Amino acid sequence: MLKRYLLAPGPTPVPPEVLLSMAMPMIHHRAPDFLPIIDSAKKGLQWLFQTKNDVLILTSTGTGGMVGSVNNFFNAGDKVLVLNGGKFGERWTKICQSYGLKVEEVMVDWGFCIKPEHVESALKKDPDIKGVFVQATETSTGVYHDIKGIAGVVKKFENTLFVVDAISALVAEDIRTDEWGIDIVVGGSQKGLMLPPGLAFVSVSDKAWKRNETSKIPHFYFNFKKERENLAKNQTNFTSAVTLIIGLNEAIRVLQQEGLENVFKRHARLANATREAVKALGLGIYSKESPSNSVTAIEAPAGVDGQQIYKILREKYGITGAGGQDRAKGKIFRLAHLGYADTFDVITGIAALEMVLKELGYNLKLGTGVAKAQELLMV
Amino acid sequence: MLKRYLLAPGPTPVPPEVLLSMAMPMIHHRAPDFLPIIDSAKKGLQWLFQTKNDVLILTSTGTGGMVGSVNNFFNAGDKVLVLNGGKFGERWTKICQSYGLKVEEVMVDWGFCIKPEHVESALKKDPDIKGVFVQATETSTGVYHDIKGIAGVVKKFENTLFVVDAISALVAEDIRTDEWGIDIVVGGSQKGLMLPPGLAFVSVSDKAWKRNETSKIPHFYFNFKKERENLAKNQTNFTSAVTLIIGLNEAIRVLQQEGLENVFKRHARLANATREAVKALGLGIYSKESPSNSVTAIEAPAGVDGQQIYKILREKYGITGAGGQDRAKGKIFRLAHLGYADTFDVITGIAALEMVLKELGYNLKLGTGVAKAQELLMV
Numbered sequence: 011m012l013k014r015y016l017l018a019p020g021p022t023p024v025p026p027e028v029l030l031s032m033a034m035p036m037i038h039h040r041a042p043d044f045l046p047i048i049d050s051a052k053k054g055l056q057w058l059f060q061t062k063n064d065v066l067i068l069t070s071t072g073t074g075g076m077v078g079s080v081n082n083f084f085n086a087g088d089k090v091l092v093l094n095g096g097k098f099g100e101r102w103t104k105i106c107q108s109y110g111l112k113v114e115e116v117m118v119d120w121g122f123c124i125k126p127e128h129v130e131s132a133l134k135k136d137p138d139i140k141g142v143f144v145q146a147t148e149t150s151t152g153v154y155h156d157i158k159g160i161a162g163v164v165k166k167f168e169n170t171l172f173v174v175d176a177i178s179a180l181v182a183e184d185i186r187t188d189e190w191g192i193d194i195v196v197g198g199s200q201k202g203l204m205l206p207p208g209l210a211f212v213s214v215s216d217k218a219w220k221r222n223e224t225s226k227i228p229h230f231y232f233n234f235k236k237e238r239e240n241l242a243k244n245q246t247n248f249t250s251a252v253t254l255i256i257g258l259n260e261a262i263r264v265l266q267q268e269g270l271e272n273v274f275k276r277h278a279r280l281a282n283a284t285r286e287a288v289k290a291l292g293l294g295i296y297s298k299e300s301p302s303n304s305v306t307a308i309e310a311p312a313g314v315d316g317q318q319i320y321k322i323l324r325e326k327y328g329i330t331g332a333g334g335q336d337r338a339k340g341k342i343f344r345l346a347h348l349g350y351a352d353t354f355d356v357i358t359g360i361a362a363l364e365m366v367l368k369e370l371g372y373n374l375k376l377g378t379g380v381a382k383a384q385e386l387l388m389v
Numbered sequence: 390m391l392k393r394y395l396l397a398p399g400p401t402p403v404p405p406e407v408l409l410s411m412a413m414p415m416i417h418h419r420a421p422d423f424l425p426i427i428d429s430a431k432k433g434l435q436w437l438f439q440t441k442n443d444v445l446i447l448t449s450t451g452t453g454g455m456v457g458s459v460n461n462f463f464n465a466g467d468k469v470l471v472l473n474g475g476k477f478g479e480r481w482t483k484i485c486q487s488y489g490l491k492v493e494e495v496m497v498d499w500g501f502c503i504k505p506e507h508v509e510s511a512l513k514k515d516p517d518i519k520g521v522f523v524q525a526t527e528t529s530t531g532v533y534h535d536i537k538g539i540a541g542v543v544k545k546f547e548n549t550l551f552v553v554d555a556i557s558a559l560v561a562e563d564i565r566t567d568e569w570g571i572d573i574v575v576g577g578s579q580k581g582l583m584l585p586p587g588l589a590f591v592s593v594s595d596k597a598w599k600r601n602e603t604s605k606i607p608h609f610y611f612n613f614k615k616e617r618e619n620l621a622k623n624q625t626n627f628t629s630a631v632t633l634i635i636g637l638n639e640a641i642r643v644l645q646q647e648g649l650e651n652v653f654k655r656h657a658r659l660a661n662a663t664r665e666a667v668k669a670l671g672l673g674i675y676s677k678e679s680p681s682n683s684v685t686a687i688e689a690p691a692g693v694d695g696q697q698i699y700k701i702l703r704e705k706y707g708i709t710g711a712g713g714q715d716r717a718k719g720k721i722f723r724l725a726h727l728g729y730a731d732t733f734d735v736i737t738g739i740a741a742l743e744m745v746l747k748e749l750g751y752n753l754k755l756g757t758g759v760a761k762a763q764e765l766l767m768v
Binding site for chain 1 (some may be wrong): 390391392394412643647651652655705706707729731732733734736737740741743744747748754755756757759760763764766767768
């Protein structure tokens with residue numbers, strides 16, 4: 011018997027209350043009893059996104075929300091700036107290019123953080139740039155970019171939309187959509203929101219809706235204008251993912267019970283304990299700057315294959331973390347502390363990591379990392 | 390947010406597959422589709438109880454199974470021997486006395502083990518003793534009594550039934566009902582069987598059925614003869630606890646997939662790691678002999694209230710263990726490793742215990758017990 015532990019940066023564990031809510035019998039998405047459910051979901055999302063804007067609910071993965079954030083607000087030939095510090099930065103570039111946008115990239119090495127001043131100089135050099143795209147948390151490197159700083163820069167450029175993929179960051183990081191003036195924020199269900207995959211959320215500012223009027227890229231499924239019109243009537247454009255939206259309300263209820271500030275504090279505490287435990291074991295953190303509160307990217311020790319650590323964690327100890335992607339493959343592995351996560355998820359992840367490293371011949375004293383995590387997680 | 394961890398000696402955590410099976414729509418207990426479900430359950434229980442005897446399925450807690458094991462096989466005035474080494478030993482005495490049986494007790498101090506020779510000398514002194522009652526695992530002290538040894542003794546006395554309360558021991562200990570010649574074995578759903586409370590199981594030998602014919606104690610609900618007749622038709626005497634019996638089949642399927650020998654090995658491994666981790670912290674094991682594989686009774690350090698440890702574990706860390714009962718109250722607390730339990734349940738329990746002891750001023754180095762558990766649980 012092997013119990014399963016999900017410590018991946020999405021999908022993440024779903025709390026029992028949420029699972030239970032989604033086990034209720036199906037209701038019809040156009041029937042009157044579904045309207046208050048959508049109404050509640052859209053208010054809950056505004057609370058979570060810290061915005062007065064509408065937050066659209068799409069039946070798709072997070073990537074669908076990213077695609078819609080391109081093809082509803084831009085035109086072929088538009089110049090845009092992609093801030094690329096990892097695998098998901100690359101995705102923005104690919105999506106933009108697939109619709110004929112002209113992409114300029116601000117690149118940083120994997121594990122490093124985009125600087126607002128780099129964004130500012132790029133925008134000053136070319137004031138014709140119509141949008142700036144970034145990840146809040148770059149899941150592949152475990153870096154949280156300086157969204158507040160970058161937002162402060164982009165805000166100064168009247169013709170530029172600031173588009174943030176916050177799929178892995180939401181719930182774990184305090185992202186202030188309205189206060190910082192972020193035009194588009196994309197979220198997904200299977201991360202901090204503690205739901206199964208299948209929903210994307212997109213918050214859209216007035217500035218972005220204005221731009222929407224001039225966008226000519228064809229789209230049928232991700233039609234944000236129609237989604238907005240439907241949302242005003244507590245509906246969605248096509249069939250709703252009824253079950254997931256019911257679960258969404260329950261997940262938001264759970265988060266509201268804890269309080270947004272406490273939710274952020276919990277994530278920061280778990281992330282910090284994970285990093286310090288890893289360091290106590292003599293391992294390096296792959297994120298050289300601004301490590302995220304969602305996921306910790308850990309460097310495999312010299313001579314040890316990061317994918318092997320991932321594999322043994324999973325096969326012998328039942329723990330599903332994540333390996334490295336692309337150029338980080340083999341060099342790192344990742345443990346998340348995202349969503350429905352607490353003290354003993356960190357302890358479990360670190361204890362298992364120690365056991366795996368020991369098996370792989372890495373010189374360590376069992377319990378060293380755990381002790382550091384315990385010290386930091388005592389209440 | 391506080392995740393909840395159930396490390397009590399019953400109820401124990403229910404595996405997801407079992408929970409899911411119990412979430413299926415209700416079926417009728419007299420309808421044809423329920424017959425194969427009972428059929429499968431009775432075969433599964435025979436496998437688990439290691440017996441060819443019928444294993445009755447009662448809708449009650451384990452105590453109901455104990456009561457039926459008295460009032461179906463004995464008469465007022467019968468002399469019986471209760472082997473009493475703790476809180477649940479006392480319960481046998483109380484049940485027997487409530488039906489007018491004349492109870493003689495073999496007492497051992499809490500934390501100690503009944504010796505087969507004590508049973509033998511008591512039986513030799515009074516060959517008129519009609520039954521010997523014992524707990525396999527005395528949950529209040531964490532002691533596993535020598536069931537094999539005692540069975541070997543009682544077997545020699547033709548007029549004596551051997552009645553074992555194996556409620557907390559089943560699944561965790563290798564109890565060989567037929568091979569050792571145990572007449573009556575009582576089990577419950579909410580322990581090693583990983584189910585919610587609500588079912589008792591009683592295995593009855595031919596020798597006991599013979600005795601049943603002469604028992605005159607009135608009983609209506611726990612009528613074992615009628616239960617046996619019903620079981621032969623894949624039925625129960627009254628309404629079945631349909632949901633729990635469906636869950637029972639799924640729980641047995643999970644155990645069969647692991648294999649009985651592996652199930653016992655897992656429990657022994659987790660119990661051993663728990664004890665050694667506790668000792669590494671300088672704490673004592675309350676069971677001075679034959680510590681059980683279901684639950685570990687841990688002595689609170691001098692000056693520390695065991696109930697306080699239980700309370701802080703629960704309130705600050707979300708971990709529900711158990712305190713001490715009666716004379717052990719305050720002196721001990723208990724952590725179970727029973728049923729749906731694995732490596733990281735032990736790690737979680739020990740890590741949390743360290744954090745609680747540290748808070749209570751006990752001098753320890755965090756991670757010490759965890760390291761010992763990790764060492765013993767590496768695979």
